Amino acid sequence: MTVEEAFKKGAEILKKGKIEVPAREAGVLLSFILQKDKSYIYAHGKDEMPEDRIILWEKLFAQRAAGKPLQYITGEQEFMSLRFSVDERVLIPRHDTETLVEAVIDYVKNHTRYEAGADSRHGKGGGAEHGTGIGARHVANDSSGHETKTRVDSRYGTGRGFGEYSGKLLEKSGAPLRILDIGTGSGCIAVSLAYYLENCVVTAVDISEGALEIARENAERAGVAGRIEFIKSDLFSALASPEGPRLFDVIVSNPPYIPESQRHTLQREVREYEPALALFAGEDGLEIICRIIEQSPDHLAEGGRLFIEVGQGQAGNVLKLMEPHFTRLEIHRDMAGIERVVSGQVRDLWARLDNK
Numbered sequence: 001m002t003v004e005e006a007f008k009k010g011a012e013i014l015k016k017g018k019i020e021v022p023a024r025e026a027g028v029l030l031s032f033i034l035q036k037d038k039s040y041i042y043a044h045g046k047d048e049m050p051e052d053r054i055i056l057w058e059k060l061f062a063q064r065a066a067g068k069p070l071q072y073i074t075g076e077q078e079f080m081s082l083r084f085s086v087d088e089r090v091l092i093p094r095h096d097t098e099t100l101v102e103a104v105i106d107y108v109k110n111h112t113r114y115e116a117g118a119d120s121r122h123g124k125g126g127g128a129e130h131g132t133g134i135g136a137r138h139v140a141n142d143s144s145g146h147e148t149k150t151r152v153d154s155r156y157g158t159g160r161g162f163g164e165y166s167g168k169l170l171e172k173s174g175a176p177l178r179i180l181d182i183g184t185g186s187g188c189i190a191v192s193l194a195y196y197l198e199n200c201v202v203t204a205v206d207i208s209e210g211a212l213e214i215a216r217e218n219a220e221r222a223g224v225a226g227r228i229e230f231i232k233s234d235l236f237s238a239l240a241s242p243e244g245p246r247l248f249d250v251i252v253s254n255p256p257y258i259p260e261s262q263r264h265t266l267q268r269e270v271r272e273y274e275p276a277l278a279l280f281a282g283e284d285g286l287e288i289i290c291r292i293i294e295q296s297p298d299h300l301a302e303g304g305r306l307f308i309e310v311g312q313g314q315a316g317n318v319l320k321l322m323e324p325h326f327t328r329l330e331i332h333r334d335m336a337g338i339e340r341v342v343s344g345q346v347r348d349l350w351a352r353l354d355n356k
Contacts, residue, residue, distance in 0.1 A: 004045030017065030187215030
């Protein structure tokens with residue numbers, strides 16, 4: 001079988017398997033099998049496939065046609081311009097979640113006393129004023145009167161849109177920002193934040209030891225393992241000590257938020273292959289989000305901020321849940337205009353008690 005025949009037959013196999021873009025995925029999968037880039041397929045179409053590659057071709061195309069996600073077959077997914085290892089132990093990183101990461105980076109670079117290192121990837125120190133991103137955000141009002149943020153062209157750190165904050169973050173100039181990533185999974189959020197925010201230290205927690213193994217591998221791969229601490233924990237359970245709860249300047253999470261009732265509506269690839277623990281959260285999808293909102297204030301330093309990714313149509317309910325505990329609430333929309341992230345600054349203790 002020639003390379004060209006392998007591509008055409010592979011595309012037909014995927015089409016019969018009801019894969020949405022069979023030709024594109026056939027090219028990606030064949031490139032992976034041959035360990036060559038796509039241009040090789042077109043330039044060497046008449047070349048005969050080695051026997052061992054044909055055997056692998058048969059196996060992997062059958063897996064994809066049966067519904068196994070392409071990312072689990074190749075073992076990789078791109079996120080925030082970084083490559084992440086993935087397998088069935090972790091959720092496949094979605095580009096929607098880049099909205100969450102970008103919102104945190106925007107906040108840190110423009111609304112805290114963050115100081116980038118001398119070799120900052122976004123400019124030579126000085127934070128946002130010297131960054132090289134080109135982002136901007138449009139501020140509008142949603143039906144509840146809260147500000148919402150529509151991402152226009154955010155490129156990791158110079159977007160505007162947050163109001164003036166009165167938080168006490170980083171009073172000592174140059175102190176590393178303390179970030180907590182809840183439910184880290186593949187580590188895509190924790191690793192991306194450590195990579196693009198050099199003056200920060202990240203704690204990443206997950207209830208799954210298998211997920212933590214993948215996350216550690218990805219931190220090593222990106223060269224940021226020295227600034228990320230990985231802990232097995234059910235949300236905040238492992239973050240308490242006799243001296244009191246550990247405090248963070250920013251808490252970020254992409255928690256499970258799909259209602260159990262929607263399980264049957266999901267794509268085959270998601271429903272049958274991705275870890276249910278990372279997808280579903282009770283009947284309304286808010287079970288884990290509620291726990292994070294209720295427990296986060298005890299782990300946020302004065303002026304600290306919580307960022308949570310939410311499902312489509314959940315932002316309004318999440319805002320209401322956050323109001324007793326948080327102020328300066330914001331909704332951040334993704335590139336499709338969907339309300340994707342909700343964030344808020346923790347209220348001081350007395351204000352939280354007054355709201356109970």
